[in-house]
Amino acid sequence: MDLAVIGAGPAGLTSGMYAGRFGLKAVVFDEKIAGGTVNLTPVVENYPGFESISGMELMEKMKKQAEKYCEIHEMGKIGKIKIDGGISIGTSKDDYKTKALVFASGTEKRKLNVKGEKGFLGRGVSYCATCDGPFFRNKKTVVVGGGNAAVIEALHLKNLGSDVSLIHRRNELRADKILQNQVFEKNINIIWDSVVEEIFGDKTVKGVRIKNVKNSSIKNIDVDSVFVSIGEKPNSGLAKSIGVKTDEKGYIVVDKNQRTNLQKIYAAGDVTGGLRQIVTACAEGAVAANSAYEDLL
Amino acid sequence: MDLAVIGAGPAGLTSGMYAGRFGLKAVVFDEKIAGGTVNLTPVVENYPGFESISGMELMEKMKKQAEKYCEIHEMGKIGKIKIDGGISIGTSKDDYKTKALVFASGTEKRKLNVKGEKGFLGRGVSYCATCDGPFFRNKKTVVVGGGNAAVIEALHLKNLGSDVSLIHRRNELRADKILQNQVFEKNINIIWDSVVEEIFGDKTVKGVRIKNVKNSSIKNIDVDSVFVSIGEKPNSGLAKSIGVKTDEKGYIVVDKNQRTNLQKIYAAGDVTGGLRQIVTACAEGAVAANSAYEDLL
Numbered sequence: 001m002d003l004a005v006i007g008a009g010p011a012g013l014t015s016g017m018y019a020g021r022f023g024l025k026a027v028v029f030d031e032k033i034a035g036g037t038v039n040l041t042p043v044v045e046n047y048p049g050f051e052s053i054s055g056m057e058l059m060e061k062m063k064k065q066a067e068k069y070c071e072i073h074e075m076g077k078i079g080k081i082k083i084d085g086g087i088s089i090g091t092s093k094d095d096y097k098t099k100a101l102v103f104a105s106g107t108e109k110r111k112l113n114v115k116g117e118k119g120f121l122g123r124g125v126s127y128c129a130t131c132d133g134p135f136f137r138n139k140k141t142v143v144v145g146g147g148n149a150a151v152i153e154a155l156h157l158k159n160l161g162s163d164v165s166l167i168h169r170r171n172e173l174r175a176d177k178i179l180q181n182q183v184f185e186k187n188i189n190i191i192w193d194s195v196v197e198e199i200f201g202d203k204t205v206k207g208v209r210i211k212n213v214k215n216s217s218i219k220n221i222d223v224d225s226v227f228v229s230i231g232e233k234p235n236s237g238l239a240k241s242i243g244v245k246t247d248e249k250g251y252i253v254v255d256k257n258q259r260t261n262l263q264k265i266y267a268a269g270d271v272t273g274g275l276r277q278i279v280t281a282c283a284e285g286a287v288a289a290n291s292a293y294e295d296l297l
Numbered sequence: 298m299d300l301a302v303i304g305a306g307p308a309g310l311t312s313g314m315y316a317g318r319f320g321l322k323a324v325v326f327d328e329k330i331a332g333g334t335v336n337l338t339p340v341v342e343n344y345p346g347f348e349s350i351s352g353m354e355l356m357e358k359m360k361k362q363a364e365k366y367c368e369i370h371e372m373g374k375i376g377k378i379k380i381d382g383g384i385s386i387g388t389s390k391d392d393y394k395t396k397a398l399v400f401a402s403g404t405e406k407r408k409l410n411v412k413g414e415k416g417f418l419g420r421g422v423s424y425c426a427t428c429d430g431p432f433f434r435n436k437k438t439v440v441v442g443g444g445n446a447a448v449i450e451a452l453h454l455k456n457l458g459s460d461v462s463l464i465h466r467r468n469e470l471r472a473d474k475i476l477q478n479q480v481f482e483k484n485i486n487i488i489w490d491s492v493v494e495e496i497f498g499d500k501t502v503k504g505v506r507i508k509n510v511k512n513s514s515i516k517n518i519d520v521d522s523v524f525v526s527i528g529e530k531p532n533s534g535l536a537k538s539i540g541v542k543t544d545e546k547g548y549i550v551v552d553k554n555q556r557t558n559l560q561k562i563y564a565a566g567d568v569t570g571g572l573r574q575i576v577t578a579c580a581e582g583a584v585a586a587n588s589a590y591e592d593l594l
Contacts, residue, residue, distance in 0.1 A: 014345045014576065021343060021431050023456040046318060048311045048579045049346055049355060051362045058346060065348045130587075134318050155594065159320035182594060256553060256571075274553075275584050279311065282345045283580030287572050290427075297452065297479060 001025045003292050004089055004098040005070075005285075006078055006238070009036020010059070010278045011269025012104035013066040014285030020069025022293040027098075028070055029091060031077040035059030036106050037270070038278055042122030046131060047278045058278070081242050087264070100264040100292040103244070103252055104285060105235040107270040112144065112228055116199030124205025124225045129153035130277065132227075137161045139224040142208060144168075144196055150229035151175035151183055157227065158186050165189040165221075167196060169213060191221075199226055234271045247273070258288035264295055298322045300589050301386055301395040302367075302582075303375055303535070306333020307356070307575045308566025309401035310363040311582030317366025319590040324395075325367055326388060328374040332356030333403050334567070335575055339419030343428060344575045355575070378539050384561070397561040397589040400541070400549055401582060402532040404567040409441065409525055413496030421502025421522045426450035427574065429524075434458045436521040439505060441465075441493055447526035448472035448480055454524065455483050462486040462518075464493060466510060488518075496523055531568045544570070555585035561592055 003019045005012045008030035019026035028034075038044070041055030050058060066072060076091040087098045109127040111117060117125055126132040129143070133153075138161045143154040146168035152175075157164045166173075166183065171192045173180050183190070191210065197218070198209040207222045234250045245253045245261040251273035258266045268284035270276045300316045302309045305327035316323035325331075335341070338352030347355060363369060373388040384395050406424040408414060414422055423429040426440070430450075435458045440451040443465035449472075454461045463470075463480065468489045470477050480487070488507065494515070495506040504519045531547045542550045542558040548570035555563045565581035567573045 010345065017343065017345065021427075022453065023458075046314065046583075047346065048307065048314065048359045048362065049344065050358070051365070061347070062345045065345065068348070130318075156319065161320075275587055277580070277583055279576065279583055280580040283574070283577040286343075286574055286576055290572055 001027050001096060001098045002296060003100045003102065003289065004029065004087070004096060005102040005104055007036065007104035007106055007235075007269070007271070008034035008063070008072055008074065009038060009104060009106050009269060009281060010062060011281035011285035011288075012036070012102065013062045013072075014282040015102045015104060015268060015289045016070035016072065017066040017068075018286045018289035019292065022289065024289075024293060024296065026070035027096070028066065028072045029076050029078055030072070030074050033074050034063040034072055037109075040121060041131065043135070044131070044278065045134065078238060081238060083242055083262075099296055101266070102285070102288045102292065103236070103239045103260075103265070103267040103271055104269045104281075104288075105238065105271045107232045107234045107276075109228070110231040110233065112196055112230065114196055114198055116201070117228070120199055120201060120205050123203065124201060125199060126225065126227050127229070129156045129227050133157050133160050133162070136225045139163070140222065141225040141227065142167050142221070142223050143227045143229055145229035145231075146170060146173045146175065147229070147231065148175045148179060149231070151179045153227050153229045154188050155179070155182055155186065158188055165191055167191045167194050167208075167210060169193065169195050196226070234273070236271055239267065239271075249273070257291040258284055259291055264292065266291055298324050298393060298395045299593060300397045300399065300586070301326065301384070301393060302399040302401055304333065304401035304403055304532075304566070304568070305331035305360070305369055305371065306335060306401060306403050306566060306578060307359060308578040308582035308585075309333070309399070310359045310369075311579040312399045312401060312565060312586045313367035313369065314363040314365075315583045315586035316589065319586065321586075321590060321593065323367040323586075324393070325363065325369045326373050326375055327369070327371050330371050331360040331369055334406075337418060338428065340432070341428070341575065342431065375535060378535060380539055380559075396593055398563070399582070399585045399589065400533070400536045400557075400562070400564040400568055401566045401578075401585075402535065402568045404529045404531045404573075406525070407528040407530065409493055409527070411493055411495055413498070414525070417496055417498060417502050420500065421498060422496060423522065423524050424526070426453045426524050430454050430457050430459070433522045436460070437519065438522040438524065439464050439518070439520050440524045440526055442526035442528075443467060443470045443472065444526070444528065445472045445476060446528070448476045450524050450526045451485050452476070452479055452483065455485055462488055464488045464491050464507060466490065466492050493523070531570070533568055536564065536568075546570070554588040555581055556588055561589065563588055
């Protein structure tokens with residue numbers, strides 16, 4: 001094949017579609033079903049062209065469209081990759097040779113791993129304020145975390161008119177000073193030295209149970225939503241294993257044409273960091289396919 | 298207002314939508330109707346999420362969606378921009394003050410200006426092989442031009458299985474040697490020293506009338522499609538007038554966060570060069586809005 005794509009989220013599916021349209025023989029692999037983390041998003045309102053659509057429905061459309069131009073192999077975990085003249089990839093089902101490779105392997109959000117977190121996903125629990133913030137205008141919400149991302153999420157929700165508190169397990173924020181100052185200026189309430197023990201509710205989130213880690217006291221607070229922002233882990237292990245360069249956080253380093261440090265190996269979507277939106281992932285997937293096409297000419 | 302956006306194509310509309318969702322007050326201006334050059338594309342098959350949709354229909358969806366989050370002023374030409382502490386912009390209707398500005402002003406394709414070019418647009422005449430190439434697999438097609446873009450278009454169409462000729466007004470190509478070599482290797486026919494005088498057909502293109510500029514002989518050749526690739530002009534004059542940096546071709550120079558050389562001034566979409574696809578324009582619009590939001594925090 002000409003191009004193998006690892007990951008069938010927005011970036012991977014768009015890479016496959018563009019590659020096929022360029023006349024390349026492309027295969028997109030995913031260890032789960034196609035769609036990536038978008039499948040977990042109940043409602044998408046910020047992908048241009050769809051005022052409101054479920055994440056799964058949007059990804060089904062992208063998959064159906066991509067299938068016209070490339071193969072999609074779901075439930076096929078990539079075991080290893082070998083570079084020896086060409087590129088060999090071994091999946092749990094079969095081995096393949098490819099001339100070029102796109103990593104579109106996404107990220108995993110770090111989870112709180114508490115009761116209610118999974119059950120209320122999309123019904124009050126979210127990992128992305130840029131995506132889901134507008135659903136909670138003028139609602140009571142908590143952001144869990146203390147780094148830049150958490151503070152930006154909290155400020156964003158505050159600007160949208162939410163009544164925001166920040167829950168942080170330490171007694172100071174890790175976020176940049178300039179961001180911290182804004183938290184104080186905007187009077188965002190901070191619940192220090194505390195961890196979330198449970199998220200509860202009925203059909204949607206109604207509150208969180210938090211524990212003070214210093215004195216072990218427990219209290220419940222009423223909220224409509226919980227934004228968890230305690231970090232994410234790029235799925236870049238396989239890429240690293242063959243020498244693809246990543247930054248200090250593990251995101252794959254790419255140039256503006258989505259080329260990595262290795263010839264004919266590209267990366268696109270969340271695994272490369274950046275704004276991490278569906279539309280940016282798609283665009284990066286298109287650019288990666290175009291670069292592969294140019295490099296294979 | 299917080300953010301003014303010049304141009305209501307995919308980049309501008311997405312900027313407006315994202316800005317609004319970030320809580321910014323944003324206005325998107327366009328001297329024509331919203332949609333940009335996509336409005337001229339009869340069928341779009343490579344925007345992720347839509348297997349096949351008319352350009353105008355897609356842009357109507359994006360406009361309707363953006364209107365939920367920002368104002369859109371159509372038919373309002375921006376006359377001048379002044380930077381004096383804030384940013385003042387004067388339209389044909391009114392004057393505005395804004396804190397930040399996105400140029401999403403697009404490009405104009407250079408036209409042949411011959412009979413039939415306009416009438417057959419989308420019915421055999423195209424300015425983008427990446428977009429429209431797959432409609433003409435196994436068809437007879439000509440590409441007009443001799444630069445890198447024209448040669449890449451011709452190779453692309455050849456790879457898709459089209460029977461391609463290149464029509465060039467000189468007796469040598471301007472394209473890079475490596476690309477020229479491929480044209481010769483792939484046996485792409487070149488019609489030298491010739492210009493298109495007319496594009497003819499019935500419902501769709503059936504042929505072109507070409508003139509040899511050396512001996513003035515005229516001949517008709519039968520083709521199903523004509524890809525015009527004689528350059529494009531970025532609409533960056535207004536940006537240049539206030540000191541925004543452009544490259545040697547006139548594209549606005551941006552960093553990976555779509556920031557220009559001027560504070561709180563951004564650019565997105567075709568006017569910044571790059572792959573120039575609907576999805577890349579949208580993504581750049583989202584990133585520009587995010588940068589503006591961060592800079593206004």
